[in-house]
Structure formats: structure tokens, C-alpha cells
Amino acid sequence: MSERSSGPRGAGTRERILDAAERLMAERGVAGVSLNEINTAAGQRNTAALHYHFGGRDGLLRAIMRRHGPWLRARHDELYARVAGSGGPGDVRGLVEVIVLPVAEYIGMGSSQRWAIRVWTSALAHPHLAIEEVESLVDLSLTRAGRDLVKIMAEGMPRELAVERLVVASQSALHVLADRAILEDAPESRRSPLPLSLVARNLVDMTVSALTAPVGAATREEAARILGRS
Structure with missing residues (x-):
């Protein structure tokens, strides 16, 4: 309906x-x-x-995404265009910024924005969603950044490992930011978190490191055994 x-x-x-x-x-x-x-x-x-x-629930979820989509889409587009315009398709840091920075900036804007990011995180984590449905909840520039990252990483590891690293690193970053959104709405929290902008930049560094870490010898052996190549 x-x-x-x-x-x-x-x-x-x-x-x-x-x-x-x-x-x-x-x-x-x-x-x-x-x-x-x-x-x-x-x-x-x-x-x-x-x-x-x-x-129903699906229509409600998509309405929430559409409600918040324009700002996030514009920011993803802006950052991805910056990477593409620099002539640096191998710019891992720039591509990671496309993934991390808009979400971090959005949760600093208000409670509704923070709720939306937490809802998005919950939706993307659902195992019943097929990859096509996940991509339908993700902006095109964000999808392109992910594909570019996989292409770069696949030069030094099996593509299947590159995809797994990207999924795990992206979901981890999103969950970190969703947890920060909870803290932003908890004024009586006894924690003293770092400023959001610094959290975001540090998270970019951590994600870049996770994606570009060398593949260990044991992992390569396991990949060769399971995937049939090193």
C-alpha cells in the first residue's frame, strides 16, 4: 500500500x-x-x-528513511564527488569519510536525526534483509564508495575477504555512532565522551586501518583452502 x-x-x-x-x-x-x-x-x-x-512496518521504515534521506544523500554525494574529482580512485581515506562523516555530523543535529540513525542501524543489521534490500536503504554515493573500496582492497586479498572486511568495518562504525547517539540523548550520563567531531575523525582512522591491515599468513591459507585461491 x-x-x-x-x-x-x-x-x-x-x-x-x-x-x-x-x-x-x-x-x-x-x-x-x-x-x-x-x-x-x-x-x-x-x-x-x-x-x-x-x-505496515516496511512502509513506515521507508518513510523514516525518506524523511531523513535528503540531507544524508546530499552530504554523501558531496564527499564522494570530492574523492572522484580529485582523480584519486585509490583514496581509501576519502572513501571512508564518505561512509563515516555524514552519519557523525547528522547525529549532532538533533534527537530526530539521532533516532533515525539508530533505526537505520537496526534495519541494516536484520539478517532477513537481502543485499538488494540493504542497498535500497543506502544512498547511491555510499554504495559507490563501498564498491570502490572493495576494488582497492581486492588487489591485495580475495574479493570475498575484501567484502567481509568492508561489511564488518562499516557496520562497526555505524554501531559506534549509534551508541554515541544514545549518549547524546542521555544528559545525565556519567560518562565524559570526546567531542563528536574528534570521535568521527578517530573513527575514520580506525576504519582505514581495519580495511588496509595486512592479511595474515593463516588467513591466506584458510582462504586458499576454502575459496581455492590465496
């Missing part, structure tokens, strides 16, 4: 449902909250309101 709205009143209902969904899905995970709970939290006595506007 496509998203629906019926004038200002319908648009207001739709926004209240999105607000409630962002908050609850951020707190409990995409699958950890029922649609009825979201409907109730949005102040809707009509139990069909969420289904009317979004059709």
Missing part, C-alpha cells in the same frame, strides 16, 4: 506517527516494537491509522 495523506489533518497524523515510530524503533530496534504501540504513542485512537498512512 502506498503512503496516503488527506489534507493538513492527515499530514499531521502522518508526522505524529513518524515521530513515535522513530523514537520507539530507536529505543527497541525495528522489530522490537509493535505497530499498535506506535499507533498508541502517536495518540491515535483509530487502530487502522498507521496502516492507512503507511501500509
